[in-house]
Amino acid sequence: MIMSFLVVFFCFHSIAEMPPDSRHPVKLSQEQAAHQLAKMRTYLEIMADISDALKDKNFSTIESRSEKLVTLTQPRSSCGKETEQVKAFMQMGASLNQNARELLNSARTKHFENVLVSYSTTLRTCVACHSSYRQDIGGGKLSWPTKKK
Numbered sequence: 706m707i708m709s710f711l712v713v714f715f716c717f718h719s720i721a722e723m724p725p726d727s728r729h730p731v732k733l734s735q736e737q738a739a740h741q742l743a744k745m746r747t748y749l750e751i752m753a754d755i756s757d758a759l760k761d762k763n764f765s766t767i768e769s770r771s772e773k774l775v776t777l778t779q780p781r782s783s784c785g786k787e788t789e790q791v792k793a794f795m796q797m798g799a800s801l802n803q804n805a806r807e808l809l810n811s812a813r814t815k816h817f818e819n820v821l822v823s824y825s826t827t828l829r830t831c832v833a834c835h836s837s838y839r840q841d842i843g844g845g846k847l848s849w850p851t852k853k854k
């Protein structure tokens with residue numbers, strides 16, 4: 706009883722302490738948003754599989770899982786008319802693809818140090834995008850407010 710009170714107290718306390726969400730909203734339809742999250746969950750699963758494989762230095766698993774990540778993060782061709790913010794978001798996705806490629810190459814050459822470095826660079830790209838962007842369901846296309854508050 707006391708324990709559950711404490712859990713509830715700490716949960717609400719930490720929510721109250723959270724700063725307001727100042728990440729750029731990525732406007733998406735319900736369907737696009739669900740699709741994006743499903744893809745993201747696959748990314749996380751791949752990263753977890755790779756971290757399991759790291760402890761055994763299982764290069765073949767690291768190779769096949771990073772190859773999958775490279776395929777899934779293949780950048781879409783741009784129409785050239787995107788706003789600067791949309792381009793920045795797409796660039797972040799392209800960096801993920803690039804870093805996954807480096808991870809794949811390191812796994813192929815079985816260079817463990819390089820695998821560790823490129824795994825962490827890849828993971829940092831996930832972190833960087835999540836610190837800057839959030840989903841905003843409602844619109845049908847990517848857009849951001851043009852003026853800063």
Ligand code: HEC
Nearest residue numbers: 742745746748749752794797798801830831834838839840
């Ligand atoms: C180009 C930007 C970008 C990159 C790079 C990126 N994500 Fe995401 N991810 C997002 C956005 C946007 C959301 C939605 C977050 C929100 O609305 O709070 C998200 C959500 C998620 C979620 C939540 C899924 C759910 O069902 O709620 C997971 C897990 C996730 N990402 C994992 C990853 C992993 C792992 C990587 C790196 C391998 C990664 N993401 C790289 C943009 C990105």
